[in-house]
Amino acid sequence: MNRTMLLALALIATAPAFAQQQAARPAGAQGGPDATFAAWDKDGNGTLSKDEFRAGWMATRDDLALRRLHTEFARHDADKSGKLEAAEYANLALVQRAGKSAPMMTAFDKNKDGGLQFAEYIDFIKVAGAQQQPPRAAAPKAK
Known part of the structure; x- marks a missing residue:
């Protein structure tokens, strides 16, 4: 698969994250595929190397995961205090x-305020x- 096709797939896959970013931008701010390409093109040469693409993809994936975790955090913060107290913590699926x-x-309440802020x-x-992940099966040994 060529780089152009990979870039197109990456932009399609990350469209929801970019839509959220666009909604949060002030009027008149630039964004979209051109801004994403420019941000990923670290050396500014107008093309994406495999390493630039990989780094951009990973950063976008990580950002999307963080956004999803924040949404989940906010959903469990029933009293909208900005932290999860003991009862809210007890309701977490994990x-x-x-x-x-x-x-x-x-064990995670680093500032000892009786709740977990988002970073905690x-x-x-x-x-x-990690504790709830099933153990990985050992790879078969080559003969």
């Missing part, structure tokens, strides 16, 4: 699946999500 083996919220929530997701 906590409910883990049951009694779920990590205590206090991300730390929790990294740890609890």
Whole structure:
């Protein structure tokens, strides 16, 4: 598959993230595919190398994942306090699946304010999500 086709697929796949970005931009601000291409074209030569494409794709993917996590965080913040308190923490799917083996919220409450801000929530997701991943099967040994 050539680079032009890959770029087109990347832009199509990331369209929802760019739509959100566009909605948040002030009137008259530039954006869209040309701005994305320019941002990914780190050396400014008008073409995307494989490394530039990979870095742009990964950054876009990570940004989209972070946005989704923030949406989920906001959904669980029932009282809209900007943090998840103990009862809200207990309602998280990762906590409910883990049951009694779920990590205590206090382990992630770095500022000790009785709740998890978004950055603390991300730390929790990294740890609890990794704990609930099934172990990977060992690759068969070559003879």
